[in-house]
Each structure stands twice: as structure tokens, then as C-alpha cells.
Amino acid sequence: MVVMEESLRTMTRVFRRECHRVLDSERTTIQGADGMLMVLQLAMAGVNKQEYGDFGVALSEVLAAWKYFLLDKLQLSHNDIPLPQNYDLIRKEYDCFLKRTNTVDLIDVFIMFKELRINEDPEEPLTAMQLFQFLIGEKESLEKMESLPVCPATPSNKAGICSPQIQRVIRRVFCSYLSLLVNSKNDLALAYTLDNPNRSLGHIAFTDLRHAACNNASSLFLTVTSFVRAIQLGGKGYAPPESHPLRKHIKGLLEFLNFVDQCQDVLGETPNPREAGSKLVSSIRAALVKGRSGGDPVYLAAEDTAKSLKERISQIHTMQTQSVVGTGISPARPKAYAINHCTAYGGRETVKVLMALLDEEALAPPCRNKAELLSDDHAVLNGNAGACLLTLYK
Structure with missing residues (x-):
């Protein structure tokens, strides 16, 4: 995991140093693994709205499309995975969201790194398959997770x-x-x-x-x-x-x-x-x-x-x-x-x-609990039951 982290840092440093050559804005920010998944969820919900009139998407559909999307964007083999419905529209909606918000994702950074690197830079700090494994969470390490502080028990925090x-x-x-x-x-x-x-x-x-x-x-x-x-x-x-x-x-x-x-x-x-x-x-x-x-x-x-x-x-x-x-x-x-x-x-x-x-x-490594990330995260601070990013955008 340490080697992977350093490879990602190297890739990002080169991208940030040279990105002015290919991007219109030097303030472009990067969507990490969790951000990419949330944008994909919103893109799928948006396509469903266009096609069927309902802004929404099942968690299982998002997770199934997530794996296909990563393999497809990294140009890796995805023949054994079913093509998500309206996939071309979803990709277009996803790409439009990134462009509209002046952001790129980690796969964009990976692709641009290979175009932007100069002779002194590492030729390939990580492969497309290694990046896929990182984004999908297959190489996630327990040691990577930081220890959480112990909080005093309160009525709203009985577990402490x-x-x-x-x-x-x-x-x-x-x-x-x-x-x-x-x-x-x-x-x-x-x-x-x-x-x-x-x-x-x-x-x-x-x-x-x-x-x-x-x-x-x-x-x-x-x-x-x-x-x-x-x-x-x-x-x-x-x-x-x-x-x-x-x-x-x-x-x-x-x-x-x-x-x-x-x-x-x-x-x-x-x-x-x-x-x-x-x-x-x-x-x-x-x-x-x-x-x-x-x-x-x-x-x-x-x-x-x-x-x-x-x-x-x-x-x-x-x-x-x-x-x-x-x-x-x-x-x-x-x-x-x-x-x-x-x-x-x-x-x-x-x-x-x-x-x-x-x-x-x-x-940062992707969140392990995808259901929590996509369904509950936005409710944490204000305590709105059932609130999430998808609901906010609905």
C-alpha cells in the first residue's frame, strides 16, 4: 500500500506541475475514488430522469456500473461484465459533470500523466490494472486506516x-x-x-x-x-x-x-x-x-x-x-x-x-461501505433521516 501511495503521489505531482499545458484552468481540482463514485451515481440518476422521468438509481445498479465504468475508462478488458443500460449516455453525463465543475478524476490524471511526463519523470509509476484495483478497493489495507479517537460516552454517543x-x-x-x-x-x-x-x-x-x-x-x-x-x-x-x-x-x-x-x-x-x-x-x-x-x-x-x-x-x-x-x-x-x-x-x-x-x-483509499457513502453521508451533520447526496440532487 505504501508503494501504491507513493506511485499515486508521483503521478499527481507530475500532472499538477504540467497540467497548464493541456487544461484551460490552473485551478482544476481532482475527484478521488469516492468522488468519482458519487458523480457516477448522479450521472446514472440523471440519465434515468431523462429516459424514464424519475431521478433515482438503485445502489446495486451503481455498483455494477462502477466496475464496468472503471475498466472501460482505463481501457481494460470488460468482456465478462454486462454492459450497463444506457451506458453511453451515462459516460457522457459523467464527463459533462466533470467538465462543468472544472474537475478531473484520477483516471484522467493517470492518462494525462503519460502525455505530460518529461524525461526525468518515472516512465510508469503504476499500471492501469493497479489503479483499477486501488479504485475498486481490492488492495485496501487495514493498516492504512487511521486509529479513531475515543470519545467520552454521551446520550447521543453511547458507544463512546x-x-x-x-x-x-x-x-x-x-x-x-x-x-x-x-x-x-x-x-x-x-x-x-x-x-x-x-x-x-x-x-x-x-x-x-x-x-x-x-x-x-x-x-x-x-x-x-x-x-x-x-x-x-x-x-x-x-x-x-x-x-x-x-x-x-x-x-x-x-x-x-x-x-x-x-x-x-x-x-x-x-x-x-x-x-x-x-x-x-x-x-x-x-x-x-x-x-x-x-x-x-x-x-x-x-x-x-x-x-x-x-x-x-x-x-x-x-x-x-x-x-x-x-x-x-x-x-x-x-x-x-x-x-x-x-x-x-x-x-x-x-x-x-x-x-x-x-x-x-x-x-485517499475508497470508502469500504459504499451503501453508507451513497445513502447516508449527507445526513451526518444535520441529522436528516434518509438524506443523502442523491436525495439532495433529486
Whole structure:
């Protein structure tokens, strides 16, 4: 597993260093194994909506298609596996989702690595079959799983152990906020942050937001930003009408955008990446634990995650500072003719650190419990029974 991890890191480092040659945006983020599976689930549900009028898909169908999808995209033999129904449409929907959200998946990184590598880089750190085994979970090691902190027993946590699911979801929310700062087009990141912590922006608000984004042909985050700014700054002839579907969610949307604005201020105004990263993580932690007691499992998981992320950000910054070779062209490179040429440099070094952190998160081994990942994860923080990403998008 250690060899596999290092091979994935090598592949991702080369991709990140050279991706400016093939990608339109240097802020493109990577979907890891779990993100890929969630996007596939949404793609299949979307195709079912188009074909049969119902946005939904059975877990068994997703898992069956998952294996075929991985083999097909890696150009490995899949003759012994049945072709999923409407597979071509599913692939198209999946690819469109990635393009729309300015993301690539690990297989895209693997394919581009072979095109982008230069002579000094390893010829092939891992094979297509090894990547398939990693993504499907066949090579997952028990030793890889980090020991979970013991939590004091509380009425809501009688077992006294922090749930691995809570740990995983809390970490995803933290990283989703950081991902939005790097790549504002990442709709999955917005889905995990919009109502975490609770801002009364549940399924109805998310649905209204998706419809508005679709009508405007823009990302979810840009739709939120445009709508709130129009209300804040627009006159009578410019502000959205009272009948606008997002009007009834304005309080929660304003809270969400104010929080992201605060994070962006930290990003742009704190020159030291280690300090900026620590402030960002602390702000996210404070938002998630507000109103929770010290023994609450979410509180404990947020504390643990914040400490872990701060340490890793510090380590990444140290490595980047000491690197002789450097990390290639940095994200958010300002244009020479930009009006804000001077201020555009604010936060560039921090963005480089955050991108390295998010790349590492994308290399995490896949979740073992696929049913939990696809059916329950979104309910963990706010306790909505039966809520999940698929339900949110429905």
C-alpha cells in the first residue's frame, strides 16, 4: 500500500506541475475514488430522469456500473461484465459533470500523466490494472486506516467511539470549503457546504438553486454570488423580483456567502500560507461546532480534523518552500493587463498549498461501505433521516 501511495503521489505531482499545458484552468481540482463514485451515481440518476422521468438509481445498479465504468475508462478488458443500460449516455453525463465543475478524476490524471511526463519523470509509476484495483478497493489495507479517537460516552454517543462515517464526512466538509476557495465551479463541494452548518438550506433550497444555475448556465456558487450581490447592490430595476424562487432562501444564502467571503478575505490578506491555512481551518471548525457541546461526536471529529489539517498544511508549506525544483506555474497567475494586477497575487502561495492538500485528499483509499457513502453521508451533520447526496440532487 505504501508503494501504491507513493506511485499515486508521483503521478499527481507530475500532472499538477504540467497540467497548464493541456487544461484551460490552473485551478482544476481532482475527484478521488469516492468522488468519482458519487458523480457516477448522479450521472446514472440523471440519465434515468431523462429516459424514464424519475431521478433515482438503485445502489446495486451503481455498483455494477462502477466496475464496468472503471475498466472501460482505463481501457481494460470488460468482456465478462454486462454492459450497463444506457451506458453511453451515462459516460457522457459523467464527463459533462466533470467538465462543468472544472474537475478531473484520477483516471484522467493517470492518462494525462503519460502525455505530460518529461524525461526525468518515472516512465510508469503504476499500471492501469493497479489503479483499477486501488479504485475498486481490492488492495485496501487495514493498516492504512487511521486509529479513531475515543470519545467520552454521551446520550447521543453511547458507544463512546467516534464513528468513522462522522470522521469521513467532517473531513470532506472541511476540504469542500477549501476546494471552493480553489475552484468555485466545484458543485459537489458546494453541495457539502451550503447547509453545513445548518443554514436552513436543505433539499428545497438546493433544488431551487440548481434550477436557477441551469437557467443561467452557470455554476452553483456563481449563481449564489450573482443572486445575493444583485439584491445587495441592485436598484429597483436590477434586483431580482420578489417572485424569484431564491428570494425565500435569502437569509441562508447570505449567511453562506458571508462565510465564504470571510474565508476569501483570509486567503487574500494573509501572506504566509501556513498562517492563512491555519486561520481558514479554524474558521471552518468554529462554524461547524457552534452550538455543540464538547462531548458531541461532530465537535470531537471537527477538533481532530482541524488539528490534522493544520499540521499537514504546515508540512506542505515547508516542503514547497524547501523545494529546489519548485512546483511549476502557480495557480491564479494574474494577467499582465489585469486591472487588479498587483492585488491578484494575494493568496497565490496559499492556493498552491491548498491544491497540494486537496490533491492528497483525492488519493485517499475508497470508502469500504459504499451503501453508507451513497445513502447516508449527507445526513451526518444535520441529522436528516434518509438524506443523502442523491436525495439532495433529486
